[in-house]
Amino acid sequence: MDPHLMDEIKQVGQLTEADCRLLAEMKPALEKHASDVVEAFYAHLEKFEHLHKLLHAEPGRIERLKGHLNRWLIGLADGKYDESYFERRYRIGFRHVEVGLEPRYVVAAMAFCRAVAAKMIVEAEYANDPQKVERMTALNRIMDVDLNVMLQSYDDHRVQQFLEVTGFSKALFETLMAG
Numbered sequence: 001m002d003p004h005l006m007d008e009i010k011q012v013g014q015l016t017e018a019d020c021r022l023l024a025e026m027k028p029a030l031e032k033h034a035s036d037v038v039e040a041f042y043a044h045l046e047k048f049e050h051l052h053k054l055l056h057a058e059p060g061r062i063e064r065l066k067g068h069l070n071r072w073l074i075g076l077a078d079g080k081y082d083e084s085y086f087e088r089r090y091r092i093g094f095r096h097v098e099v100g101l102e103p104r105y106v107v108a109a110m111a112f113c114r115a116v117a118a119k120m121i122v123e124a125e126y127a128n129d130p131q132k133v134e135r136m137t138a139l140n141r142i143m144d145v146d147l148n149v150m151l152q153s154y155d156d157h158r159v160q161q162f163l164e165v166t167g168f169s170k171a172l173f174e175t176l177m178a179g
């Protein structure tokens, strides 16, 4: 991903050095509660018939997905959000384009993660912590960064798909969009 864009996403998302330190400190709490968050996440998605179909479209997919989401969640507390972090998140976005998932579901799923993490992680582990609010803010900010990167990936790959299908050049597409 373009390093300039990466910096901008962090800056507009207000992810500070203090947030990064708090997130790294919270890693054990994320590890402790990750499997409960993951179970709640898929139990929620499985309530919607078409999402249920997608989650079970291949044998073993849901089990693999639980592992992926577990690692993703714990990875939020890496504390170091460098190029390789952004590349991983960008690829996750692309995978959802490949499986044909509309981006609005990713946005809604992130909101679900936020709410569940507030209750199952921050409230459970830091109820009386003087930095409780800052911890939740840091978690929200890194989730915003992730969402932004995933949506950027959607945008890039969908434009690419459009160019391939229509045979338009990128320059022509950009001229049309600018108009």
Ligand code: HEM
Pocket: 045, 051, 052, 054, 055, 058, 061, 064, 065, 068, 069, 072, 091, 092, 095, 096, 099, 101, 105, 106, 109, 110, 113
């Ligand atoms: C916060 C939002 C979400 C996160 C963080 C997330 C995370 C992930 C990750 C880490 C992967 C693996 C990507 C890879 O192979 O490199 C993945 C794949 C996938 N996700 Fe999500 N996901 C989200 C939302 C959703 C939603 C709402 C659905 C709806 C059903 C969904 C369905 C899938 C499917 C079908 C795959 C492909 C599985 C496969 O390769 O077999 N995801 N997701």
